[in-house]
Amino acid sequence: MTTLSRVVDGDTIVLNNEKIRLKGIDAPESKQWCWYIGDHKEKISYKCGVESAKYLSKLIEGGERIECTNEGKDLYGRTLSYCYVGITNINRDMVYKGWAVGYGEFKVEELIAMYNKAGIWRGDFEMPSEWRKKRKKRRR
Numbered sequence: 001m002t003t004l005s006r007v008v009d010g011d012t013i014v015l016n017n018e019k020i021r022l023k024g025i026d027a028p029e030s031k032q033w034c035w036y037i038g039d040h041k042e043k044i045s046y047k048c049g050v051e052s053a054k055y056l057s058k059l060i061e062g063g064e065r066i067e068c069t070n071e072g073k074d075l076y077g078r079t080l081s082y083c084y085v086g087i088t089n090i091n092r093d094m095v096y097k098g099w100a101v102g103y104g105e106f107k108v109e110e111l112i113a114m115y116n117k118a119g120i121w122r123g124d125f126e127m128p129s130e131w132r133k134k135r136k137k138r139r140r
Contacts, residue, residue: 005017007053007056007057007060008053009027009029009030009049009052009053009056010027010028010049010052010053010055010056010094010099010100011025011026011027011052011056011094011100012078013056013060013083015066015068015083018079019077019078019079020068020078020079020080020081020083021074021076021078021079021080021081022081022082022083022090022091022094022100023071023080023081023082023091023105024082024091024102024103024104024105024106025091025094025095025100025101025102025103025105025106026100026101026102026103026127026128026129027049027052027053027056027094027099027100027101027128028048028049028052028099028100028120028125028128028131029049029128029131029132030047030049030050030053031047031049032047032048032049032125032126032128032131033045033046033047033048033049034046034048034120034123034124034125034126035123035124035125036122036123036124037123044123048119048120048125051099051119052094052099052100052119052120055094055097055099055119056090056094056099059085059088059090059093059094060083060085060090062085064085064086065085066083066084066085066090067083067084068081068082068083068084069081069082069083091105091106092106092109095109095110095113096109096112096113096118097113097118097119098113098114098116098117098118098119098120098121098122099119099120101120101127101128
């Protein structure tokens, strides 16, 4: 039986005690902030990394069985996977709904999310890879 232990962030889950990295996507980090312009022209900041993880939780909490492929390991030893709930490709849906960007894949879904101003595309954000790079430099 496949059991979800927890959502780590918008592109990582723990399934049967195994850390799974959703292949082909990059979601905002848990501590990452994004912003958009509100109805009264004010700049509104929000924790987009937290919102991304919440969306992923909502997507997979329906009780349906989660199925994941094994596409090898990443540099950190996580299993790279395409995961599905029923017929829904979770990786693709995260990009399509704007809570992750394509990472070498899902470019059409990313364009649709941009056009629809979905998720992080409703305003401004730093690409997750750039956000991580800047934080890494600060720690040195």
